[in-house]
Amino acid sequence: MSQNPKDTTEGQFSTFCRRTLIRTSATVLPFGIAGCVSQDPGNDSDSTSTEESTSTSSTTSTSSPTKTFEQVNADSTTETTGGVTTITGNVVLDEGQFTQQELRLEHRSLIELSGAIEGGAGLDILLFQGERNFANYQDGGGDVSSSEVVATGVNEIERELVEPSGDYFLVFDNSDVHGEGSTGRIELEFQITARGITDDSGSEEYSPSQPKIFEVTDNLGHEIAISVEDPPSKDVSIDDELVVSEDTVIELCVTEVAKTDEDTITYSFDFLNDAEHPDNPESADARIESNCWEWDMRREDYQSRWGFRIWIRNQDNIYYQNNSVESDFSVDVYYTNLTLEE
Missing domain, CATH: 2.60.120.680 (GOLD domain)
Known part of the structure; x- marks a missing residue:
């Protein structure tokens, strides 16, 4: 997106x-x-001038x-x-x-x-x-x-x-x-x-006119908290070792969202390394009612790191403004310590 x-x-x-x-x-x-x-x-500043007279001419500078x-x-x-x-x-x-x-x-x-x-x-x-x-x-x-x-x-x-x-x-x-x-x-x-x-x-709470993601969890036990001050595009790196095998699964869930009672929230998910990954939604812009999404990760998906994007929308489509940025609020989760199972 x-x-x-x-x-x-x-x-x-x-x-x-x-x-x-x-x-x-x-x-x-x-x-x-x-x-x-x-x-x-x-x-x-007032302009100043200097005049020098001779028998034939005068000069003025400003x-x-x-x-x-x-x-x-x-x-x-x-x-x-x-x-x-x-x-x-x-x-x-x-x-x-x-x-x-x-x-x-x-x-x-x-x-x-x-x-x-x-x-x-x-x-x-x-x-x-x-x-x-x-x-x-x-x-x-x-x-x-x-x-x-x-x-x-x-x-x-x-x-x-x-x-x-x-x-x-x-x-x-x-x-x-x-x-x-x-x-x-x-x-x-x-x-x-x-x-x-x-x-x-x-106590502090977030109450703007538009919703925002506050927490994301994965199936590996990580809880990712998003603060009020974070911009509308948040990158998170998970440095814990992740051993990639034939049955590795990544599931990400949005577990806390700040929204009004009138808001109807939908979700979008994407594996950033490969737009053609079979477990990506049909399109990166697809709206999904479920707050969770799962990818079966294969050994051939192994790279130096994996990146996954989550973003939410309400019924008005654009829902978060911060400074001059007006965009969907997204969270990019990166797994940066991947090793292959022997």
């Missing part, structure tokens, strides 16, 4: 004049998200203007109802401008981003944890890491993130600091929704 690649590109960080981080106070709201905007006024990289305020409002905090806003970003919203999360939270973009060739969305990382970006003092990139060059916003507690700075960027680069004015309308992932006892 094909996976959509992460919607990021590695950009070369440009050098800009140093900016000072200006923060306004943020009120901690239920589940700890607060809207906070600040503005760093531009510092345009310095290049400073490259624009500045923060602007968004017009935003914040509402909290039933433990869900929603920030809505709009802003116009000229070339070289960005705006930010400060998010203060007291618990692990599900953050949903949506919005409409007009003009320009695309917007970059960045998420920085902590004031230091944001200040580094704001000053133009270092690279933006891939973990801080939500999306680059987007013309619409539809993202879902799960983040641990902490202080965050969500940035909408129309500059060439990272990603696609600015090509014109952007008019942006956005909405940010955050809800804490806790139950009444305070």
Whole structure:
């Protein structure tokens, strides 16, 4: 099954004049998200000229203007109802401008981003944890890491993130600091929704709008746990020795899935080493109601390692979103220590 690649590109960080981080106070709201905007006024350089006179001519030279990289305020409002905090806003970003919203999360939270973009060739969305990382970006003092990139060059916003507690700075960027680069004015309308992932006892649980695999077991006694933070494509290596004989069987079962009562889950299975293996389903995209699948592995199937893929879907077909990735949630199980029976 094909996976959509992460919607990021590695950009070369440009050098800009140093900016000072200006923060306004943020009120901690239920589940700890607060809207906070600040503005760093531009510092345009006046052109200078030097004139040298002779009896026959004069010469004038002009310095290049400073490259624009500045923060602007968004017009935003914040509402909290039933433990869900929603920030809505709009802003116009000229070339070289960005705006930010400060998010203060007291618990692990599900953050949903949506919005409409007009003009320009695309917007970059960045998420920085902590004031230091944001200040580094704001000053133009270092690279933006891939973990801080939500999306680059987007013309619409539809993202879902799960983040641990902490202080965050969500940035909408129309500059060439990272990603696609600015090509014109952007008019942006956005909405940010955050809800804490806790139950009444305070224990953590996973409750996004889409299901996810939480545990896989095999017939050899292995239990594979998947955490909340894991991306929508999870690789697991099993290093225990597996002796391959004429009657070797591999059975994989999805034993725990996070889903809503409305979700109807189906499963797909695949032996990654050989798409033509006789025990693969008729197609790798086949939907199977059973949560378990079995392969009879022969000596001729022996290789340096075996890989098996499991993925699930609900009735909406696409069911899991994380950062810029929108795909079926899959788990690839690799057996990496194979030996042939003598």
